[in-house]
């Protein structure tokens with residue numbers, strides 16, 4: 001609880017920082033099962049945005065869990081805390097004027113909605129990477145599904161831990177055999193079409 005702590009209003013604020021970067025800061029929040037393609041697509045999208053001169057930062061599940069959230073595991077309560085910390089960090093990055101991309105399973109709706117509630121209108125763009133578990137398991141890029149099926153990993157999302165699919169995400173990316181590059185391009189087009197990546 002932040003008792004006896006006052007918020008300090010600095011002269012250079014979010015609007016000024018965004019103006020200096022000529023962009024509208026936002027969070028592009030990827031959610032989906034392990035192996036659905038969150039990191040791959042977020043990477044490709046970030047590359048495209050940077051090539052266009054945008055200022056970005058990609059917060060990635062595996063990387064954040066080495067540092068900021070290195071003390072957390074995969075129980076429901078640890079996942080809640082994981083997403084809470086990431087949401088607060090993402091909010092600070094948005095305040096700095098950046099376009100933040102996040103690639104976390106973020107399996108629970110209330111946690112994603114918590115992050116949405118921290119942001120202003122149109123700053124939180126939820127991207128549901130809707131790849132069926134059969135496809136994720138076939139890909140199994142880290143061999144984790146195999147381990148989970150063998151019982152070597154407990155609480156694995158989609159197997160013995162719940163994934164709550166977004167009800168009304170800003171972008172719903174379904175998989176129908178396309179390459180990662182095609183998925184990233186589809187996403188980019190949808191973001192443009194919906195007016196999320198306009199300059200200040």
Ligand SMILES: Nc1ncnc2c1ncn2[C@@H]1O[C@H](COP(=O)(O)OS(=O)(=O)O)[C@@H](OP(=O)(O)O)[C@H]1O
Pocket residue numbers: 033034035039061062065074078079080082083103104105106107142144153154155156157161
């Ligand atoms: N039990 C269990 N369940 C799910 N995932 C597991 C688990 N154990 C390890 N991993 C690896 O951790 C990555 C998911 O971390 P996240 O921080 O995105 O998870 S969460 O949002 O807190 O649910 C996830 O990475 P991605 O594959 O990038 O999603 C896995 O590689």
Ligand SMILES: Nc1ncnc2c1ncn2[C@@H]1O[C@H](COP(=O)(O)OP(=O)(O)O)[C@@H](O)[C@H]1O
Pocket residue numbers: 032033034035036037038039040041103139141175177178179180181183
């Ligand atoms: N259309 C696609 N979009 C994203 N990834 C794809 C696609 N098709 C195949 N893949 C492969 O699926 C895997 C997804 O892994 P990753 O991006 O780490 O997923 P996540 O971050 O959701 O766990 C990668 O090996 C990637 O090359």
